[in-house]
Amino acid sequence: MSLTFQNVSYRYPGSQQGLHEVSFDIGPGELVAVIGPSGSGKSTLLKLVAGLETGYQGRIALAGQDMAGTPVHQRGIGMVFQTYALFPHLSVRDNVAYGLALRKMSTAQRHARAAELLEVVGLSDFAQRGVHQLSGGQQQRVALARALAIDPRALLLDEPLSALDASVRGHLRDQIRALQQQFGATTLLVTHDQEEALAMADRVAVLKEGRLLQIATPKDIYEMPNCRAVAEFVGxxxxxxxxxxxxxxxxxxxxxxxxxxxxxxxxxxxxxxxxxxxxxxxxxxxxxxxxxxxxxxxxxxxxxxxxxxxxxxxxxxxxxxxxxxxxxxxxxxxxxxxxxxx
Structure with missing residues (x-):
């Protein structure tokens, strides 16, 4: 499913920070990484897609459907956060199945789907454990499995690797990319890590002060930046x-x-x-x-x-x-x- 931004503008009350007429498309199954300096509007863009911020101008559409006015729980979007956001009182299996329970799926179906996803992320042996018993990298894989369990229309990744040690980050980065391609999930990745963006994305979008400077393949962003700001920020x-x-x-x-x-x-x-x-x-x-x-x-x-x-x-x-x-x-x-x- 495609994700479309058409002249999207948003300003935080009492501030000049926000977004200014941002337009680009994410094709079905494509992963677009958004990078930029602090305050450039990266996280704002993600929050608008998720419905966590409202009151923007322009149009955000998922598979052609305008998202304006659509409640968060009806958007069919999977999210993976920097802080994992797992439920400490639930087992690993029940964390993965949580979104399915909200969709009134039977217990047997939920458990089967959770088992399938835990097998995919290599955590089948941890299904009955509490999430506090897992390492940071394992918890992030649980969060990814939970996001994919609902067959999301789009996947939002908010700094998913920034809380992890460097030794874990590279391996999990490749694993997330492989799973995203396997499931064909239309994905928006927000990150401050340029290497992460260049390694994972089909295309990279560079924001500065709420404006889109360039969107292109990682190779073109690095080798053929369209302005000095992009050239100096990337690499x-x-x-x-x-x-x-x-x-x-x-x-x-x-x-x-x-x-x-x-x-x-x-x-x-x-x-x-x-x-x-x-x-x-x-x-x-x-x-x-x-x-x-x-x-x-x-x-x-x-x-x-x-x-x-x-x-x-x-x-x-x-x-x-x-x-x-x-x-x-x-x-x-x-x-x-x-x-x-x-």
Whole structure:
């Protein structure tokens, strides 16, 4: 089932925070992750879909049905919260079956459905336990099973992994994605974790100050951001200010580099985005866009080292990463420099 936002605006009373004419669609079975700085409107969007906030302008539709005025319990939406929100007095099985009890399903049917979902999430042996006996990752799997048990028309994930240890987060992230695809659930994920969004989503939407800046595939959001705000928020980068000198050349003040200038004309001011993995250390003599300098602070991250590289005259150090820091020079291939409007 599709989930549609058409010119959705909402403002909290006495505040400028909210949403401003947000429009996008989530296709049947698609997972869209919404990211953005604190106060950007991520959680507000989720609450409006769930019916936890009302009084918005525009249209929110699920499978073509306008959600305005539809009570929370009649929306057919499954939700997984950051804090699990499980019932401490119920067993694992009864937590999963809770939504089915509200739908007046027989006890035998509820238990059968709960057993089926617990098998799917790998918790069959824990059905009779209290939820307090489970780890955080196990509790979140119970919450996911409960949300899926009702065959939801849409699934809402509100920071589902943020309370978990890093060692658990990666595995459960992949498990949630696999289950979402298995059940074909149309899903809206709200997260502050960019890696989580890029790894799980079919598309990523970036919000800032209540406005939708861009929605695209994870690859396009990272490699082809449509503005400086998206480029700086998603991933790490070095951002330079320059002026187009001629076709295929941009003057950055400290150096003139070869860059695909496309439709930009000589004299236009631009921003240039360079990702750290695209900086080549100690290139061969005569290589295009070679810059002399010296390494600065470095951070060992196991599979790679992230480091600063100072180029004489540059307004800031270049952020680079690789097996070893560059010693005397770096190079950036022209195709790895993305120009954005200044």
């Amino acid at each position: 790490l980068s070095t951002m330079l200010e320059g002026q187009v000198a001629s076709g295929g050349r941009v003057d950055f003040g400290f150096a003139e580099l070869s860059v695909p200038t496309g439709s930009y004309r000589p004299g236009q001011k631009v921003h240039a985005l360079i990702r750290p993995e695209h900086i080549e250390p100690d290139p061969q003599p005569g290589q295009t866009n070679t810059l002399q300098g010296r390494p600065g602070a470095s951070r060992y991250l196991g599979s790679l080292t992230r480091y600063d590289f100072a180029v004489e005259g540059a307004p800031r150090a270049f952020l680079a990463e690789g097996r070893q820091p560059a010693r005397q020079a770096i190079a950036i291939a022209p195709e790895h420099i993305r120009l954005l409007d200044a």
